[in-house]
Amino acid sequence: MTEEAQRVIDAMNAVEAIADPEKRARAISEVLAHQTERGSEWRKMRRQVVLDLRAQVPAVSYRKIANLLGIGLATVQDIEKGYTGSGRDRPRAKQPEE
Numbered sequence: 067m068t069e070e071a072q073r074v075i076d077a078m079n080a081v082e083a084i085a086d087p088e089k090r091a092r093a094i095s096e097v098l099a100h101q102t103e104r105g106s107e108w109r110k111m112r113r114q115v116v117l118d119l120r121a122q123v124p125a126v127s128y129r130k131i132a133n134l135l136g137i138g139l140a141t142v143q144d145i146e147k148g149y150t151g152s153g154r155d156r157p158r159a160k161q162p163e164e
Contacts, residue, residue: 109150116145 084090
């Protein structure tokens, strides 16, 4: 894990450790509000990295990108296609006609 990611996780753990339940809930609300705003931007930034790697000549393989970013192969492909979430943006598979 990167040092930067670990600092974020440590900060999240600190929020969870706030003894006063109302202060803890308020801090959680603040973090969630910022996470919603940043989530979209972070997904765009990550997608641009994938697109840039795929645009190189020769293109960086999906497997290498997955290893570089610490994510699954299918996730890299989904990111490249612009899919987000848990499959809700993916086109439905065509059903074979009977």
